[in-house]
Amino acid sequence: MKKSTFHVAVVGATGAVGQQILHLLAERNFPLASLKCLASSRSAGKTVMFKGEPITVEEATPESFEGVDIALFSAGGSVSKILAPEAVKRGAVVIDNTNAFRMNPDVPLVVPEINMDIIGDKPGIIANPNCSTIQMVVALKPLYDKYGISRIIVSTYQAVSGAGSQAIEELLDQSRAVLEGREPECNILPVGKLDKHYQIAFNAIPQIDVFQDNGFTLEEMKMVNETKKIMGDPNIAVTSTCVRIPVIYGHSESVYVELKEEFELDEVYRLLNDAPGVTVIDSPEEQKYPLATDAAGKLDVFVGRIRRDLNHSRGLNMWIVSDNLLKGAAWNAVQIAEHFVQR
Structure with a gap:
C-alpha cells in the first residue's frame, strides 16, 4: 500500500546542510508522519526549529532508525559508514550527502535532473554527489x-x-x-x-x-x-x-x-x-x-x-x-x- 505520510530522520540536523534540509522539508510541506533530528552526542539536547516549533536533537544511534522510512544524512562520511547501513537494516531509505558511498558500484549516485531512473525499487542507500x-x-x-x-x-x-x-x-x-x-x-x-x-x-x-x-x-x-x-x-x-x-x-x-x-x-x-x-x-x-x-x-x-x-x-x-x-x-x-x- 502506498503511504501518504513518512517517518523521516535528518542526521546532522545542527549542521549547515542539515539546517537547509529542515528548511526545505518545511517550505515544501513534505508529507511527514514524524521528524527526528539526529546529531552527534555533542549536539544531543540542543534544539532546532521546524515550522516555528522547537525540536530536541537526539544522539544518532542504530536504534534511532527504528520505524524510519527516509533518512537524510549530512553528518560526515565516518558517521554515514557506520549508521547508514544500520538505518537500511531497519527498513529506511538512506539519502547520503557524504563521500562514503558515492563510488560504490552498487549505490546509485543521483542528480534528479539527470539520472533519477537508476534508483531501483529497493534502493537502500542513494548517494548525493559532491556539490561542485x-x-x-x-x-x-x-x-x-x-x-x-x-x-x-x-x-x-x-x-x-x-x-x-x-x-x-x-x-x-x-x-x-x-x-x-x-x-x-x-x-x-x-x-x-x-x-x-x-x-x-x-x-x-x-x-x-x-x-x-x-x-x-x-x-x-x-x-x-x-x-x-x-x-x-x-x-x-x-x-x-x-x-x-x-x-x-x-x-x-x-x-x-x-x-x-x-x-x-x-x-x-x-x-x-x-x-x-x-x-x-x-x-x-x-x-x-x-x-x-x-x-x-x-x-x-x-x-x-x-x-x-x-x-x-x-x-x-x-x-x-x-x-x-x-x-x-x-x-x-x-x-x-x-x-x-x-x-
Missing part, C-alpha cells in the same frame, strides 16, 4: 545528450560554507581582524584535521580536502570520478582545480568543455534554457552573468559567459554558479526524497 560536481553536470548533461563530450576542464571558486559552519565563522572573524589591523586566527581551512591552516579572508586557497598521491586533492578527484559515473561514461576526460575563496554561499566554476560534434551557439542557448533546473543569465552587453550573491538562496543552477573557444571549433567556455548548500546538497537530497514519496 552537481552544478556542473546539471549544466553539461543537455550538451552531452545532444553532442557528446570528450573533455572537461573545470576550475572552481568555492564558498567557505562547503567546509561547514565553523569555516563561515572563521571567514567572518578573520575579515574583522584584518580590517581592524589584528592578526587573524587560522584554525579551519583548508582542512581542519591537518596541521597547517591558512587565512581565507581576502585570500584564495588552492586546496580543498586532502592531497592524493597523484597531486590532485580529494575534492578534485571527486569531480573527476563522479562526473564519469553520473554521466555513465568512463571515457570523458575530466580534470579539475578546486579553490576556496572568501565567499559564504555559492560555488562558481569556470568550465571548458570539448564536444564531440560541431555546435551552433544558438542551439546551445536553447538546450540550456530548456534544461530542467538551469537558468541562463548571459548578456555581455548589459554585464549580466551569474553571481554567487544572486544564486545564494535559490534552487537552480545558473549558467552564463557562454562562448565558443578561440582555438577549438568544438570547444565551449561557460561560467556555472549555484548555492552549494541547496542544489549542491540539501535540495538535491530533498528532490530525491520527493521522488521516492511520489512513486
Whole structure:
C-alpha cells in the first residue's frame, strides 16, 4: 500500500546542510508522519526549529532508525559508514550527502535532473554527489545528450560554507581582524584535521580536502570520478582545480568543455534554457552573468559567459554558479526524497 505520510530522520540536523534540509522539508510541506533530528552526542539536547516549533536533537544511534522510512544524512562520511547501513537494516531509505558511498558500484549516485531512473525499487542507500560536481553536470548533461563530450576542464571558486559552519565563522572573524589591523586566527581551512591552516579572508586557497598521491586533492578527484559515473561514461576526460575563496554561499566554476560534434551557439542557448533546473543569465552587453550573491538562496543552477573557444571549433567556455548548500546538497537530497514519496 502506498503511504501518504513518512517517518523521516535528518542526521546532522545542527549542521549547515542539515539546517537547509529542515528548511526545505518545511517550505515544501513534505508529507511527514514524524521528524527526528539526529546529531552527534555533542549536539544531543540542543534544539532546532521546524515550522516555528522547537525540536530536541537526539544522539544518532542504530536504534534511532527504528520505524524510519527516509533518512537524510549530512553528518560526515565516518558517521554515514557506520549508521547508514544500520538505518537500511531497519527498513529506511538512506539519502547520503557524504563521500562514503558515492563510488560504490552498487549505490546509485543521483542528480534528479539527470539520472533519477537508476534508483531501483529497493534502493537502500542513494548517494548525493559532491556539490561542485552537481552544478556542473546539471549544466553539461543537455550538451552531452545532444553532442557528446570528450573533455572537461573545470576550475572552481568555492564558498567557505562547503567546509561547514565553523569555516563561515572563521571567514567572518578573520575579515574583522584584518580590517581592524589584528592578526587573524587560522584554525579551519583548508582542512581542519591537518596541521597547517591558512587565512581565507581576502585570500584564495588552492586546496580543498586532502592531497592524493597523484597531486590532485580529494575534492578534485571527486569531480573527476563522479562526473564519469553520473554521466555513465568512463571515457570523458575530466580534470579539475578546486579553490576556496572568501565567499559564504555559492560555488562558481569556470568550465571548458570539448564536444564531440560541431555546435551552433544558438542551439546551445536553447538546450540550456530548456534544461530542467538551469537558468541562463548571459548578456555581455548589459554585464549580466551569474553571481554567487544572486544564486545564494535559490534552487537552480545558473549558467552564463557562454562562448565558443578561440582555438577549438568544438570547444565551449561557460561560467556555472549555484548555492552549494541547496542544489549542491540539501535540495538535491530533498528532490530525491520527493521522488521516492511520489512513486
